[in-house]
Amino acid sequence: MIDKLEFFIALAREQHFGRAAEACGVTQPTLSAGLKQLEDQLGVLLVNRGARYMGLTQEGERVLDWARRIVGDARAMRQEVRALRHGLSGHLRIAVIPTALAMVPILTTPYRERHPGVKFTVLSRTSIEILHLLEGLEIDAGLTYLDNEPLGRVRTVPLYREQYRLLISRDSPLGARAQVSWAEVGEIPLCLLTPDMQNRRIIDRLLAIAGATSAPTLESNSMIVLFSHVRTGKWASIMPEVLTTAFNFPEEIRAIPIVDPAAVHDIGLVVPYRDPMTPLTAALVAEAKKVARTFGEPMAP
Missing domain, CATH: 3.40.190.10 (Periplasmic binding protein-like II)
Structure with a gap:
């Protein structure tokens, strides 16, 4: 039954019979047959079917919760038995x-x-x-x-704990400051993570509290992209303190604490x-x- 629950979890995740079969390493007929057997065993319809996948039934949504628990426990059991015999x-x-x-x-x-x-x-x-x-x-x-x-x-x-720093060129108007406020940060062009990132949502909220608006001149979902722009000395960004110490920025780049309000996550x-x-x-x-x-x-x- 575990393999059929694996099929069901994969289908709920992929929302496509072909992709679910590929993820499970079986043919689509094998996956479909396994799901039908699972439905027969449980006595309920789990998947709304048409020419394509049309979502889970109400019973299917509930069974999905149980399937994840059962499959998770089965994986844990297999890992523990293997670890006892061969080490982790x-x-x-x-x-x-x-x-x-x-x-x-x-x-x-x-x-x-x-x-x-x-x-x-x-x-x-x-x-x-x-x-x-x-x-x-x-x-x-x-x-x-x-x-x-x-x-x-x-x-x-x-x-x-994540605390925030303004990364900016030493030669910029704010570059010699011991600390800066969020209101001041909101007045300069920034390169930031994209809005789907929680870090960006945090920054946007802190700027809004300070009465500023987030209007970055560059957005990316990659920290490497942001790092590479800041390293040129022509761009500024807001980054966690741990990152400013983990990477070696040129001497002309300063990491200045941002206060008012002080923020920690x-x-x-x-x-x-x-x-x-x-x-x-x-x-x-x-x-x-x-x-x-x-x-x-x-x-x-």
Whole structure:
């Protein structure tokens, strides 16, 4: 039955029979037959069918919740049995907001030293996408904001606090300042992340509180694009303090604290709310708790 539940989860995610079959590594007739058998076993129609996928029935939506729990528990069981026999191994999938990508090695490096049989996939995603991927069992963990927008049913491990800096040329009118206000920042051209990023929504809100309007001259969903423009000395941006210290900017670029209002947001690990956790996820949570201690006193969950 587990394989049929896997088919069902894939179809709900892909919303297309062909793509769902490809994701599961089976033919479309095999997937369709498996879904029909699942419906026969449960005695309800799960999928509205026509010439193409037309969504889940009301019963299908409820079964999807159970399917994710059952499949998640089955995966956890298989991982635990394998770990007991061969040690921790497998594939750990992590999705990360762009502003936290530079912090991923502080988790993955010590993890791999302790568990060399584990491989990693790290994806750059928005905070909303991370939650959807977690819910759909497409990733094992995420690194995202913990205190700004609803997270839903997940476990969290706070890692560090994000504070904001204006990255700007030393020769600019604000370049010699010890600190600047959000109102002042709102008066200069900026390059920022795109509006689908939570970091951008935070910045827009802080500028609005200060009576300013966000009107960037360049937007990107890539921090590398923003970094490369700031490094020219011709562009300014707003970035978390941890990034300004993690990357070596030229001496002519200053990272100036932004105040009035002072703003801090918690960044941390999110994993599915499941007990017991999979061995791979449990080991990652253990590493995250160690990392949190290196940033000072652990923050309240």
